[in-house]
Amino acid sequence: MSSEITRITFPMESPDLWFDQLAKEGVGEKIGEKFVLNSLFGLGELEYFIFQDGFWAQQMDFNLKKPLRLSILEQKSNHLFNINFYLSNSQVSHQVGEKIFEFNFDSVSVILISSSAASFLEFPANDQIKLFQVGFTKEWLMDNVFGERSPELKSYFSKEEPIYFSEGMDFKFKYLIEELDIKTSSRLQLFSGCLQLLNHFFEKLELRDLKASKPTNVHPDDFDRLKKLQGKLDMDPLEDISVEEMADLVTMSLSKFKRLFNQVFGVTPHKYLFKNKMEVARQMLSEKKYSISETGYLIGYSNLSQFSKAFKGEFGVLPSEI
Known part of the structure; x- marks a missing residue:
């Protein structure tokens, strides 16, 4: 062969x-x-x-x-x-x-x-x-x-x-x-x-610990499960998923999941989801397909001022400036 x-x-x-x-x-x-x-x-x-x-x-x-x-x-x-x-x-x-x-x-x-x-x-x-x-x-x-x-x-x-x-x-x-x-x-x-x-x-x-491409104190099986979860989150950044559901998907306790997720990816699970959604919003706004309020609603914000505040906190500019 x-x-x-x-x-x-x-x-x-x-x-x-x-x-x-x-x-x-x-x-x-x-x-x-x-x-x-x-x-x-x-x-x-x-x-x-x-x-x-x-x-x-x-x-x-x-x-x-x-x-x-x-x-x-x-x-x-x-x-x-x-x-x-x-x-x-x-x-x-x-x-x-x-x-x-x-x-x-x-x-x-x-x-x-x-x-x-x-x-x-x-x-x-x-x-x-x-x-x-x-x-x-x-x-x-x-x-x-x-x-x-x-x-x-x-x-x-x-x-x-x-x-x-x-x-x-x-x-x-x-x-x-x-x-x-x-x-x-x-x-x-x-x-x-x-x-x-x-x-x-x-x-x-x-955001990573550069001392190793794979953290030395994270079990390889845990690392692989976290990477698969990352792929799922990145594939559908607008999916409505809780931190508890993520922990269940990788078969970890909630406390262990939060600790290892932060260690491997450099941010909390909540922050990771937030950054993904904000990136989707920025791309939507740059394409001019949706209004600011529609974009905010599509990524989970029913309040326009809250969306604008979150967006500016992430990117340093208002949605109207994109």
Whole structure:
């Protein structure tokens, strides 16, 4: 059965060098900023766009004739980082060290990985695979993302040890990613969207305990249950669910649930629900599909002044200023 799997090994590289590697493997043909799969391997293409020196986006959309295993070699330094957004319903396996992530659009589907981390990606055959990637160098990251805002994050990403973080595809990620397509989006739209994706990702990291990608004093089973719950909350941010119901879903006592949720995600369950709903409200208002009062009602506020006060407390502006 192993002979039926296509295997490719390579170090993490910028997209142009990655395309060169694929061409040497006989997978397809590099045409400028595109890579087209040959018909023996599958159907589809990859395409990248470089915004600035050290900052790019890449989009992959393909259907394979045989399963593919990509082995990404460990390097000595963290000179490159990729954030992958898995946009297919097909199951994609991504192993980093001893940890195996099972990705699809409806669960944990965002991962950041550094160039010093060895990892393995497995793509199934006969399924449409779509992946959007934002890549950047360490130099670009330090100059453009952290600044004075996040000294802890800046220090953490300065190290050369393997770095990886996973996230669920929450409402804001989905909203932003659905607006991006290298084939059809303007350069300005792509650039702005990718910056917003990065900002949201690092805002979520700021809430975490960076000493470990998985808290050392949280049992792995408890952690996995909490991550599944997070996926459920992010999939339907307007669902009416109580903290007690959440605790029941992860089979924990209420006190244990509150403590571990805060420890893993950096906020209380109530605050997590609140922030998700406020993000939905901001997107609704920006799309101009609903009035302010309608938006407030849809996210659970019957009183317009209370909604306006909560919204300003979260974003620093009134709903009318969006």
